[in-house]
Amino acid sequence: MTSSKRNPYTIFSLVPLNQRAREVIADPENQHLTSTQANGIVVLDIGFHIRSRTQDTLATLGRGDDADIYVSGSMVSKIQCSFEIETESNVIMLYDRSYGQTTQVFGDDAVPFEHGRSRKVVVLDRVNTIIGMGGVARNLVQFKLRWHFDPLSMMNTVKDWKRALIPPVYKPRNARTIDESDTILGSRRVTRPHTATQGSLIMRYSILSIIGSGAFGQVHRAVDMDSGKLMAVKLLTPPGNRSEEALAGWRQSRYYSLKREVEAISHLSHPHIVEYIDSQGWGDEDGRVEIFMALKEGSLESLCLSGATFSKTALFNQMILALCYLADKDIIHRDIKPENILYVTAEYGHKFQLGDFGVCNATYQARTVIGTQLYMAPEVARGGEQTPKADVWSLFVTMVWTFDCQGFREKSRQFVNNADIYKAIDSIATSEDCVASIKEMAVQDPRGRASALDMLQKCRNSVAHGAPTPMDVDQIATPAFRRTPERTPEPGPVHQPRRPNLYDDDDDDDNNNNREEGRGLRRSARLATQRASLLSPDRPSMAKNKGPWWGERRWS
Template sequence: MPRPEPHPLALFSLKPHNPRAHDVVAHPSNIYLHSTLPDGTLALDVGFNIRSQSRNTLATLGRNDTDIIVEGSSIGRVQCSFEIDLDSRVVMLYDRSNAQTTQVSGDNATPFEHGRLRRVVVQKGLNTIIGMGGVGCDLVRFELIWHQGPIDTVEKVKSQEGIPCGAEENPRLARTVDEAPTVLPSQRMTRIHTPGERKLRMRYKNVGPPLGSGQFGIVHKCIDVDSGKFMAVKVLTRPGNLQEDWREELHHTLKREVETLSNISHPHIVDYIASQGWDGQDVEIFMGLKEGTLKSLVESGGGLPTLVADSVFPQMLQALDCLAYNGIVHRDVKPENILYVSQPGGQYQFQLGDFGLCNRVVDAATFAGSRMYMAPEMFRKGGQTSKLDVWSLFVTMLWTLDAGRFRQRSNQFKSVEDAQEAVLHAASNVDTVSKIQEMAAVNPKERASAAQMLVKYYNGVGLSTPRNRVPALTSSPFPAITAARAPALAIPALTTRTTQTKPRGFRENRNIFATAAQYRIEKARDPFSAQKAPRRLQDLRLNLDKS
């Protein structure tokens, strides 16, 4: 007797769509998979209810020694299989026939194509009709009736035990020699010229709601239907009434982002996969998918701020040094643009992302960035160097550690002056970040580079810049403050608190002393620029961008 409803371990059921498919359902060898769908149709359940010979294989279909028997002279011994991708845990359909007579159809179908591996993702709303056998691949047709949505299906797969990670492919799934199809294909004509390799378009399906949106587009989580891997895609739609402006923005901003990412490979810079649509209405940029941002991690309480900071700080220094070595300035380093992936043992791998405002140092001149994280020289219309990013990383560490209650107070800053005075105050007086105060010098010439910080605190581990090209840090940007502190016996960790005696004169209005000390340094080094420099950053009174 068939089950009155689908098996609880089944992910989907194969509903027959033509008489040959009904014959498959009625085959004596397939009776053990019978269940009744809500409309009364007899179907075959596929999922963890089948004890397939390969643990990552849900079911095989074919003429002989398969989980589901499909008879016919045009059906291969192993015609096709439903398998689980061990990384993403999505279900994929593989065409295992030598004659390539398996195909998908229906709404939102992504059929097998020449030049691609013969595998596609199958899920609710995607590739829901499969056919096999004959030239038209339609002698036997089934509809996939899914019992849950795509996200719930992945979670159900993850919850099942006995799915090994990194398992080797089952040798039984190797391609077999099939019988000839029922109808011979048309004669193939020999071409005089063989075309070059055709660039295949990325085929994907969005998963869930958008991950975020920005000035240039929307970011979605998606799945590559040909590989089964999850990705992030940034979709940029051209405004209908701004074609010329769009082209200029496209080629000077978005192209720059893509070219930068495609030319750099670094473990702490977001991985670029591909882009397409530059000649059409929508431009799509594909990047590796991460779990979230530094901002979301800290605000959700997913990790202790001190442990997170000790991990993100050296990794971002390495990323910034890589950019600086390649002559690139990011110009928008902040918690929202630092992505992470969880690692074993409660560790995190962080990657710098969103290169929409990046530029080559030799070309960078426009006002760009998020105001609270901008370096002072950006507001003075001075030269833009990689030191911009160093300042932004220092502010990011203030926010991450909530040093001097910086994160709590950040929503109360009414001007850039307020924000930068808070930065200077913390650099001089808050123990958790005063150890890296070289990154917060107002004068970029006195500000430490990412390479110098890697050498000073991490013995140069992770450097992209050759060690012999990293100048030594000769002086502190805050000599008046530093002189009042006892020298450290050893290089402390970023988040290690130390108790140091401060003179009474520095307990009140410490930000004024820090700013005054910095002003004296700049005046001594460059009297003309110092005359234009603000004593307390009065010329930086710009409203913070709350958007």
């Protein structure tokens, strides 16, 4: 019997669009999932009240006994399609499970199944709102999806309901009087693409909300329509004034800057640098460029302003590792600030990642004055030679802002020139305990300023000598940084006494020179090995301790 009220755990309803769809809703085997809308139309409710066979499956449709929703007809597979939850993003995806690939989405908003792509696609409010199945045209049975949540609310609701104990609505065990003959083979899981690769296919996505905007474009929160993964999309569009002069200026200032960002980040791979996914649109006539990056929860700026607690020690150490990696690649970020440090929450605390490489540059190319003035190193502001040490200065100012030393956040609004900034930074570096042990990062002359590797070495040396480290393993021990047990060194070859020189003094001098050269080569190799070891994310960077290496005060 049809209920007049919708089940409270319904995510969306299937509204019939043709006679075959109405027959599906009227079938006695589906009555436990129906409700009546205000306009009198009977619909099928899809949600967590359906007891499907797998945890992340909302419902399966087909003519088989195992289908959650029975759809009669010989042109329908035993399991025709399914609505499933993408595990990480909590978006709903439609899977085509039919043997003949006879499921499709329709409408002006459709992002359909395509040859060469996996047989799954995201369904959302206002995107892929009509589904059809059965027959050559895949439209024997057609439903419209009526959503009861907007996309962001839906994802949050799904996340909450996945953890809840929801009473199921069981399917009645009605015997069928007609068993239609099979004209289509039983269903199989068809999700793989049937062409070589998906690399040549364009990224299909739907924008969920805007994250921010600036001189280098807009950044949106979006979902990949083919994988269901959430991502950040940076959009760059040419100016409305399409004059040649305006376009030339736009290309010089923004287009090539964004292209430089892609060229930089596409070759980077580090746990504390935001992951690059793909980009497209380069060279297109409309000038629209899209860059796809992994989506994070928020920025350091938003985290601090929200009043949330987090480990400043983790922040500092993870960013130092990122800067060491960039310096090793001869890349200067040139715009390190709280807004460009992103984070995700993990079981051990927060994982911070450096993002927005829109103004980065190779060391040999960096000459222009660009970045954010408050965090800009003195040599950058003066237009002088730039090195990776410029990023070290910016990280120090970022830590000062994070701690809000001497009310730095509010005071910075009143700075009128660079001299005001440098005076405040010098005062904080020499008087504030929380940054006193990293004050070598705040030296105005880059020749006397510590490098990222210097700061990392300082931390490693404290570990080697048994001193406390800045990393609190109980709070922020990431899997990539966990300490590995030390191996007992294998015994080396037995020392052989040096044989006396039986030749003249000239030969002895040559031998001495060869030995000195050998020592130099071995020393260089040893230093190179140590440097590579320092930069390795697998090297232990933390230990249980009583306090940080820079003083008695712990960064919380």
